[in-house]
Amino acid sequence: MENNQAAFILAADNSPLQVGPGPDQSRPAADEIVVKVAAVAINPSEWKVCSTATVQDAGHTLCADYGWLTILQMKEFGYLPLEYPHVLGSDVAGTVVKVGNEVKRFKAGDRVIGHCLGLLYGGAKHGAFQNFTTLREAVTAPVPETARFEDAVVLPLAISTASVGLFDDLKLRLPSVDPIEQKHRDEVVLVWGAASSMGSAAVQLAVAAGYHVVTTASAKNHEYARGLASGKHITVFDYHAVDVVGEIIESIPSRGRRFAGAYDCVGLEDSTRACAAVVHAFGGGVLPSVLPPPADLPADVQAICVNAIRPGTVPGSPGSRVWREYVPGALAKGSLRTRPEPEVVGTGLDKIEGALNLHKAGVSAKKLVVLL
Numbered sequence: 001m002e003n004n005q006a007a008f009i010l011a012a013d014n015s016p017l018q019v020g021p022g023p024d025q026s027r028p029a030a031d032e033i034v035v036k037v038a039a040v041a042i043n044p045s046e047w048k049v050c051s052t053a054t055v056q057d058a059g060h061t062l063c064a065d066y067g068w069l070t071i072l073q074m075k076e077f078g079y080l081p082l083e084y085p086h087v088l089g090s091d092v093a094g095t096v097v098k099v100g101n102e103v104k105r106f107k108a109g110d111r112v113i114g115h116c117l118g119l120l121y122g123g124a125k126h127g128a129f130q131n132f133t134t135l136r137e138a139v140t141a142p143v144p145e146t147a148r149f150e151d152a153v154v155l156p157l158a159i160s161t162a163s164v165g166l167f168d169d170l171k172l173r174l175p176s177v178d179p180i181e182q183k184h185r186d187e188v189v190l191v192w193g194a195a196s197s198m199g200s201a202a203v204q205l206a207v208a209a210g211y212h213v214v215t216t217a218s219a220k221n222h223e224y225a226r227g228l229a230s231g232k233h234i235t236v237f238d239y240h241a242v243d244v245v246g247e248i249i250e251s252i253p254s255r256g257r258r259f260a261g262a263y264d265c266v267g268l269e270d271s272t273r274a275c276a277a278v279v280h281a282f283g284g285g286v287l288p289s290v291l292p293p294p295a296d297l298p299a300d301v302q303a304i305c306v307n308a309i310r311p312g313t314v315p316g317s318p319g320s321r322v323w324r325e326y327v328p329g330a331l332a333k334g335s336l337r338t339r340p341e342p343e344v345v346g347t348g349l350d351k352i353e354g355a356l357n358l359h360k361a362g363v364s365a366k367k368l369v370v371l372l
Contacts, residue, residue: 001025001034001097006130007349008085017356019349022087023125025132030102033135035112038149040128040352041091041342042368043157043197045119047356082119089128089352090116092135093143093153094372103137105324111149115139115156117312129352131372138320139312141327151338152331154367158201159327160319161308162265165288166205167318168310170261174321175208177329185233188252190262190278191215192271194225194236195365198290199265200339203228205322208330211260214248224365228339245274249281264303267291276301342369 006022009015025034096110106112114135118126125134139160143152166172172189189206193199194215206213207229216239217225225236235251237244252259259282262275267290276297279287284300287293293303311319330336343366345355355368 001132004130004132005349006087006124006127007352008124009082009088010085017088017129017349017353018085022130022132025125025130025134026098028098028100028134030100031137032100033096033103033106033112033114033137033140034098035092035094035114035133035135036097037092037128037131037133037372038094039092039153039369039371040089041153041157042352042355042359042370043090044359045090046088046129047360083123085124087118087124087127087130087133089130089133090119090157091153092116092128092133092156093149094133097132100137105137106140106142111143111145111147112140113143113152113156114141115160115308115312117309120309121313129349131349136312138315139323141323141331144332147331147338150342150344150369150371153369154197154338154340154342155201155327155336157308158197159205159322160311161198161290161306162201162205162263163319163322164306164308164310165263165265165290166202166209166261167322169286169288169304169306170263171318172206172211172260173209174318175205175326175330176210177208177326177333177335185210185212186257187260188212188214188257189260190248190275192239192262192264192275193217193266194228195221195340196265197340197367200228202263202265203234204336204339205326207233208326208335212257214251216244218364221365224339228337239271239274245277248278252282261285262287264289264291264293269294272303273297276303340365340367342367344369344371347371 004022007017007019028034093113096106116128189211191202194217203213214235216237219238222236264272264275272293279301280298287303288306292305310317351370355370
């Protein structure tokens with residue numbers, strides 16, 4: 001741990017990552033866990049931060065993964081600019097090597113996944129792109145011996161982001177590992193963008209909470225979307241269809257179901273407006289999105305940008321309960337599926353830069369992973 005190595009971003013100047021001595025990880029705080037990293041996954045925020053030269057640009061990209069309402073708020077609260085050198089990365093899987101004195105659920109040798117909060121909490125010590133990293137216990141979960149690290153690592157940030165939108169913002173019922181408790185299939189949740197990592201997790205969590213999910217994907221990803229959970233609990237629409245909004249609105253009451261809420265897991269202007277139209281058609285309400293929404297939505301639609309670090313920073317929040325009460329059992333049972341499928345693109349810290357560039361070129365229904 002004292003000889004930790006990391007892939008650093010040295011400054012906000014488009015420089016490539018540099019591999020060198022990393023933060024000392026030998027002294028976790030009381031509620032922290034030190035993990036020997038086996039695999040990391042790539043998210044949009046990482047390559048966007050690496051390729052932005054201004055705080056303003058970086059602030060907007062962070063909303064895609066971390067969901068703060070405005071750049072001004074980020075600056076006011078001190079989350080930006082980043083302190084350099086910085087270690088990026090949110091998704092991590094590996095083996096526990098040390099725990100803080102208040103950690104009771106984990107011990108050295110445990111296999112875990114975790115959501116690294118370093119972009120907005122804890123700095124470089126809490127980034128994923130290093131041989132050893134520090135996690136908060138609240139956003140850490142055990143990984144079954146039967147699961148590969150490269151599969152499980154696709155989940156952490158997506159679990160946090162999906163949980164906040166569904167259960168903090170929409171205030172839906174929490175998911176259950178036990179299907180006997182899933183009794184409300186007449187209630188529908190719209191998840192826009194099933195093929196994204198956030199959408200994949202949101203679909204699974206909503207189904208596990210007992211809702212029927214209406215979701216969107218391109219035609220080539222319809223089978224993927226239906227495979228995220230029991231197909232009878234998921235209805236997929238092609239977002240390219242000319243009247244996809246009208247089709248979604250008509251489908252809900254025509255099948256004897258009630259609308260419970262919508263979550264925009266894409267965050268583009270078109271997707272937010274489409275979701276807002278659906279929410280408006282059913283009387284208005286809150287609309288969580290993974291990016292800041294446009295300002296001129298219907299007056300009865302309250303669109304908000306999700307705050308994905310809440311599970312790791314707000315004790316007792318719905319997202320923290322998902323991590324503690326649902327994720328371990330669902331992973332052990334296999335009902336929480338490790339989706340999107342990982343695509344391993346290399347081994348070693350020096351391969352992370354190339355993985356960022358590959359992600360920047362575009363991915364769909366898969367998640368890029370680097371082994372360490």
